[in-house]
Amino acid sequence: MLEERSTTYDFHAIESAWQERWERDRIYLTRDDDQRPKYYVLEMFPYPSGDLHVGHAKNYTFGDALARMMRMQGYNVLHPMGWDAFGLPAENAAIQRGVDPDSWTRSNIANMQRQIRLMGTGYDWTREFATCDPAYYKWNQWLFLRMYEKGLVYKREAPVNWCPVDQTVLANEQVEGGVCWRCGSPVERRNLSQWFLKITAYADRLLQDLDLLEGWPERIKVMQRNWIGRSEGVTFSFDVEGVADAKISVFTTRIDTLFGATYVAIAAEHPVVERLMQAAPKKRGVIEAFRDSLKSKSELERTSLMEKTGVFTGTYAINPLSHEKIPIWVTNYVLAEYGTGAVMAVPAHDERDFDFAKKHGLPIAQVIVPPGVQVDGPLTEAYVEDGRLIASGDYTGMSSTRARAALAQRLEAMGIGKTTVNYRFRDWLISRQRYWGTPIPIIYCPKDGEVPVPDDQLPVFLPANVPITGQGSPLANDPSFINTTCPKCGGPARRESDTMDTFFDSSWYYIRYIDPHNERAPWDPARVRPWMPVDQYIGGAEHAVLHLLYARFFYKFFIDMGWCTGPPEPFTRLFNQGTLLYNGEKMSKSRGNVIGIDDTVERHGVDAMRLFLLAAAPAEDALPWTEEGISGRVRFLARVWRASEPFFARAKSVPLDRLPQVDGEAQRAIVRAVHVALKSGADETNTRRFHFNTTTARLDELVNLLTAATRDSRYWDDPAVLYAIHALPILLAPFAPHMADELWSRLGYATSVHLERWIEPDAAALAVAEITLVVQVNGKVRARIQAEPGIDEDRAFSLALAEKNVKDFVGEKSVRMRVYVQDKLLNLVV
RNA sequence: GGGCGCGUGGCGGAAUUGGUAGACGCGCUGGAUUUAGGUUCCAGUGGGGCAACCCAUCAGAGUUCGAGUCUCUGCGUGCCCACCA
Numbered sequence: 001m002l003e004e005r006s007t008t009y010d011f012h013a014i015e016s017a018w019q020e021r022w023e024r025d026r027i028y029l030t031r032d033d034d035q036r037p038k039y040y041v042l043e044m045f046p047y048p049s050g051d052l053h054v055g056h057a058k059n060y061t062f063g064d065a066l067a068r069m070m071r072m073q074g075y076n077v078l079h080p081m082g083w084d085a086f087g088l089p090a091e092n093a094a095i096q097r098g099v100d101p102d103s104w105t106r107s108n109i110a111n112m113q114r115q116i117r118l119m120g121t122g123y124d125w126t127r128e129f130a131t132c133d134p135a136y137y138k139w140n141q142w143l144f145l146r147m148y149e150k151g152l153v154y155k156r157e158a159p160v161n162w163c164p165v166d167q168t169v170l171a172n173e174q175v176e177g178g179v180c181w182r183c184g185s186p187v188e189r190r191n192l193s194q195w196f197l198k199i200t201a202y203a204d205r206l207l208q209d210l211d212l213l214e215g216w217p218e219r220i221k222v223m224q225r226n227w228i229g230r231s232e233g234v235t236f237s238f239d240v241e242g243v244a245d246a247k248i249s250v251f252t253t254r255i256d257t258l259f260g261a262t263y264v265a266i267a268a269e270h271p272v273v274e275r276l277m278q279a280a281p282k283k284r285g286v287i288e289a290f291r292d293s294l295k296s297k298s299e300l301e302r303t304s305l306m307e308k309t310g311v312f313t314g315t316y317a318i319n320p321l322s323h324e325k326i327p328i329w330v331t332n333y334v335l336a337e338y339g340t341g342a343v344m345a346v347p348a349h350d351e352r353d354f355d356f357a358k359k360h361g362l363p364i365a366q367v368i369v370p371p372g373v374q375v376d377g378p379l380t381e382a383y384v385e386d387g388r389l390i391a392s393g394d395y396t397g398m399s400s401t402r403a404r405a406a407l408a409q410r411l412e413a414m415g416i417g418k419t420t421v422n423y424r425f426r427d428w429l430i431s432r433q434r435y436w437g438t439p440i441p442i443i444y445c446p447k448d449g450e451v452p453v454p455d456d457q458l459p460v461f462l463p464a465n466v467p468i469t470g471q472g473s474p475l476a477n478d479p480s481f482i483n484t485t486c487p488k489c490g491g492p493a494r495r496e497s498d499t500m501d502t503f504f505d506s507s508w509y510y511i512r513y514i515d516p517h518n519e520r521a522p523w524d525p526a527r528v529r530p531w532m533p534v535d536q537y538i539g540g541a542e543h544a545v546l547h548l549l550y551a552r553f554f555y556k557f558f559i560d561m562g563w564c565t566g567p568p569e570p571f572t573r574l575f576n577q578g579t580l581l582y583n584g585e586k587m588s589k590s591r592g593n594v595i596g597i598d599d600t601v602e603r604h605g606v607d608a609m610r611l612f613l614l615a616a617a618p619a620e621d622a623l624p625w626t627e628e629g630i631s632g633r634v635r636f637l638a639r640v641w642r643a644s645e646p647f648f649a650r651a652k653s654v655p656l657d658r659l660p661q662v663d664g665e666a667q668r669a670i671v672r673a674v675h676v677a678l679k680s681g682a683d684e685t686n687t688r689r690f691h692f693n694t695t696t697a698r699l700d701e702l703v704n705l706l707t708a709a710t711r712d713s714r715y716w717d718d719p720a721v722l723y724a725i726h727a728l729p730i731l732l733a734p735f736a737p738h739m740a741d742e743l744w745s746r747l748g749y750a751t752s753v754h755l756e757r758w759i760e761p762d763a764a765a766l767a768v769a770e771i772t773l774v775v776q777v778n779g780k781v782r783a784r785i786q787a788e789p790g791i792d793e794d795r796a797f798s799l800a801l802a803e804k805n806v807k808d809f810v811g812e813k814s815v816r817m818r819v820y821v822q823d824k825l826l827n828l829v830v
Numbered sequence: 831g832g833g834c835g836c837g838u839g840g841c842g843g844a845a846u847u848g849g850u851a852g853a854c855g856c857g858c859u860g861g862a863u864u865u866a867g868g869u870u871c872c873a874g875u876g877g878g879g880c881a882a883c884c885c886a887u888c889a890g891a892g893u894u895c896g897a898g899u900c901u902c903u904g905c906g907u908g909c910c911c912a913c914c915a
Contacts, residue, residue, distance in 0.1 A: 177911090177912080218834075218835090219834060219835070219909080219910080222833070222834060222910085223833095223834090223910060223911080226833075226910080226911060227911085229914060231914075231915085233915080250915080251914095251915065252915060253915065254915080265915090308913080332913090333913050333915095334913085334915075335913075335914065335915090337914090338914045338915075339914075339915060340915095342915095343915045344915085345915090346915095350915070351831085351913090352913055352915080353915085355913095422914080422915090423914095424914050541909085541910090544910080545910095545911095612855095615842095615843095615854080615855070616842055616843075616855080616856090617842060617843060618843085621842090621843085622908095623842075624841085624842070626841085626842080626856070628841095628855095628856050628857070629841095629842075629855075629856060631856085631868090632855055632856055633855085635870095636855085638869095638870090639870095642870090683846080684846095687846075689846075691844095691846090693842090693843070693844085693854085693855095694843095694844070694845095694846095694853085694854085696854080696855090697843090697844075697853065697854035697855075698853090698854080699854090700853095700854050700855070701853085701854070704854095707871085708871095711871085772850075774849075774850050776849085776850095776895085776896070778895075778896085779849095779894090779895060779896040779897095780896090781850060784850070805882090805883095808882090816895090817895060818895085819849090819895050819896075821849060824849060824850085825849050825850080825896090827849080827895055827896060828895085829895045829896095
């Protein structure tokens with residue numbers, strides 16, 4: 001008997017009504033005094049750049065579904081949101097369009113906040129903050145000063161990365177392939193006096209503690225390891241022939257190749273070059289010309305596609321063990337910033353040295369041979385593996401491993417070398433010659449020098465109404481900001497005009513959410529203790545060596561200060577979102593292929609958008625956006641509505657904490673489908689796999705069953721159907737929260753479905769009356785037999801042999817072996 | 831060049847511990863309902879064959895009673911680092 005349906009699912013009305021009601025009833029507020037176990041889930045906070053597109057929606061939807069799922073699993077969930085609000089785009093808008101960075105940022109925040117709410121996300125907005133709030137950046141300054149006191153902040157003149165377009169220096173982590181990470185222009189190298197954070201002091205802990213991070217993608221850990229780039233070796237020095245006061249210190253991981261060193265290569269910027277030119281003045285001209293030719297090239301040109309070139313200095317180093325005289329060359333391929341800026345060049349056993357030696361006619365002396373191999377003529381390429389030493393004086397015959405230990409000891413005993421550890425990464429340069437950031441709280445006094453701003457004078461406010469022209473640092477050009485008095489002597493002094501890298505702001509924001517309104521400290525350790533670390537952090541892989549490394553560094557500092565306690569890592573698990581693709585490319589504003597959230601919600605509704613983003617693929621995978629795909633989810637929601645509708649007017653209480661009394665296989669199948677879906681959601685959550693695409697597939701199966709059943713009004717009082725219809729809003733709650741609450745309320749429940757618990761999957765409901773036993777002959781499926789669960793092997797065997805197809809394939813042959821997997825499979829080997 | 835992943839229908843994907851390959855959705859085909867359909871519902875949809883069956887998870891080999899899953903080789907593809915001594 002088919003019934004006319006009277007209403008349709010009006011998602012516009014329903015979605016906005018529920019969002020208002022959740023807001024009014026404050027159902028997503030998180031309290032500290034909650035007895036349930038805590039769960040802190042956090043998405044990397046966004047930069048307020050303007051409009052959100054559905055690519056952003058993918059991230060927030062996933063985090064929201066995960067948070068809702070954990071809440072329904074009985075956790076006290078902390079799920080906050082805020083704004084990484086300092087940064088260049090605001091300032092560029094000021095330069096280009098004359099708008100005030102603060103108002104530009106605030107209006108973007110307002111719009112993005114509206115859009116994030118529009119997605120039906122369940123954040124605790126009472127904890128919201130923006131890093132450009134003085135109430136927040138005051139604590140940036142305070143943390144900076146504590147680091148300053150501990151010697152973790154220092155100012156130093158060094159060759160640094162300068163972006164000529166953004167008119168500021170950059171950290172090494174912000175130079176990607178020789179170009180600026182923001183604007184893509186080639187980065188230049190300049191010698192400037194800048195503020196650094198001593199992240200290298202934490203190198204070993206940052207490296208070692210990666211092993212604790214079992215819940216992090218291996219790929220991210222590998223990237224961090226490579227970035228930190230620890231290598232063990234020996235640092236020793238060469239004497240320079242005839243120049244008693246010039247020693248050239250080199251670092252090598254292959255001291256076993258020492259007897260094969262045929263020249264010394266040094267960076268053009270190396271300070272010893274000046275001394276060498278004095279010793280061999282005839283060479284000054286060519287060396288200076290060479291150095292200048294490098295200076296005029298950008299970092300990009302210097303590091304990529306560049307041939308190895310160099311000039312002989314006219315001076316010689318003395319090999320400390322063989323006492324051989326080897327030429328010293330200035331080259332373009334030795335980096336001034338790594339190691340000592342000079343290397344012992346061993347062409348036979350290093351590819352770069354081999355290339356260089358070939359090109360410049362330098363000798364190639366083989367001193368390592370593969371184990372069990374005799375020297376058989378000159379090398380055609382560098383042999384870089386370990387082996388056995390030859391032509392190495394007392395060390396000939398040793399293995400590389402033994403020789404490394406022996407030579408290190410020898411050089412140490414001679415007082416010219418020692419075992420050292422080198423890191424590839426550098427201290428973190430945090431000065432920025434820009435306006436829209438946290439002012440660095442330092443004052444320069446002609447009498448007292450560098451003076452930190454006292455705590456009681458914090459924050460150093462970022463002044464408003466400063467002209468921003470793109471020419472020079474805006475703060476440096478603002479006399480009312482720059483001119484101040486010395487906190488020590490009271491005399492006239494100048495403020496530091498640089499602001500902090502915004503990655504400083506994002507290195508501790510996850511703690512501030514726990515105690516967001518604290519005016520006396522960045523946070524109260526007692527309040528933070530129960531919440532940290534973040535249980536699940538969610539964000540893109542692009543921050544692998546930026547934010548994620550910096551935040552780990554800060555957290556270790558906090559632990560050392562006693563401000564945080566417990567495990568040494570801030571993010572227990574890390575989930576990398578996959579990108580959203582459109583027309584085969586990553587959806588992004590810069591590519592101009594974005595689909596807006598407002599438009600999508602207007603046309604299809606929030607729940608349909610959310611379901612599509614969750615159902616189409618696992619969250620870590622890249623996902624192509626399709627209009628057809630979202631239409632499919634609109635149809636799904638319409639089916640849910642149609643199946644549930646007959647029950648709205650007939651609301652009756654259905655206990656969900658126990659299974660309904662049902663008979664008949666069709667009824668049991670419906671109850672089973674409910675519990676299969678419940679189990680899928682619970683499993684994905686409990687294993688922290690969060691592949692909700694499989695859970696939504698189970699919901700499709702359930703709704704397909706219900707669609708068929710509820711078309712016939714005779715089933716409207718069926719206990720299995722009633723049970724399923726009442727369980728459905730709970731199943732939908734994490735994924736389609738508006739539909740879920742609307743159904744729940746129409747079924748007669750007064751409180752929000754989002755305050756309900758996920759129903760525990762029930763083994764009895766999941767049990768099947770009959771199993772399908774697969775019968776294989778020699779590993780190929782030949783029959784499927786229906787049998788009672790728990791069937792024993794002998795009985796399965798006799799049933800199998802009764803199957804015609806099995807008989808045909810066994811034939812005259814005898815069964816040599818049987819493999820039986822309980823309730824699943826029987827394999828007969830003949 | 832080095833490191834780390836990944837290759838399953840027309841498409842997104844499922845198969846969590848080696849045990850029915852292709853769940854679920856999209857698309858497509860046919861049918862029903864409708865004045866109409868860009869609605870809804872039903873059925874079909876990896877390839878071959880009339881059929882019994884055979885073939886099929888990038889290609890090839892191996893381990894195993896049994897391989898999408900484990901091992902090796904090759905190919906393709908993606909990401910990260912790219913002179914780090």
